Amino acid sequence: MNCSRVNLKNNTLYKIALGLVVAVSISACTTEPTPPVETNELPCRVAGYFKSQDRVGGFYRCVWNASINRWIQYPYDCPRGLEFSEQLQACVKP
The missing domain is CATH 1.20.5 (Single alpha-helices involved in coiled-coils or other helix-helix interfaces)
Incomplete structure (x- = not known):
């Protein structure tokens, strides 16, 4: 053998x-991406991640959708006790 x-x-x-x-x-x-939600956030003008103006620890992502010819906002939340830093593009301790 x-x-x-x-x-x-x-x-x-x-x-x-x-x-x-x-x-x-x-x-x-x-997982499937979070569906867009209407918020009081500033309207998207460029693609990227931005700190939420109305939710503590929240941030949102702006994505251009060419098929519907408009910007889409996807909301996210940092883990409890953290806030989103636009400079670092991450959730950090305040």
């Missing part, structure tokens, strides 16, 4: 199984 053939076959099956586990794990972690 040639052990190198057996190990290669087992190694290939292991890689396939591992690949499937990783693929399923990644697909389970993806």
Whole structure:
């Protein structure tokens, strides 16, 4: 019996199984984007992330949607106790 053939076959099956586990794990972690919500935020004029004007710890993302020819705002919230920094583009301690 040639052990190198057996190990290669087992190694290939292991890689396939591992690949499937990783693929399923990644697909389970993806989520749909938050639908846009009408807010009192300033209207978007450029793409990017901006600190909320009316929600503590909140921020929003502006995205140009060419198919409807308008800007879309997607609201987000920092974890409790953090605020969004436009300079760092991250949630930080105030």
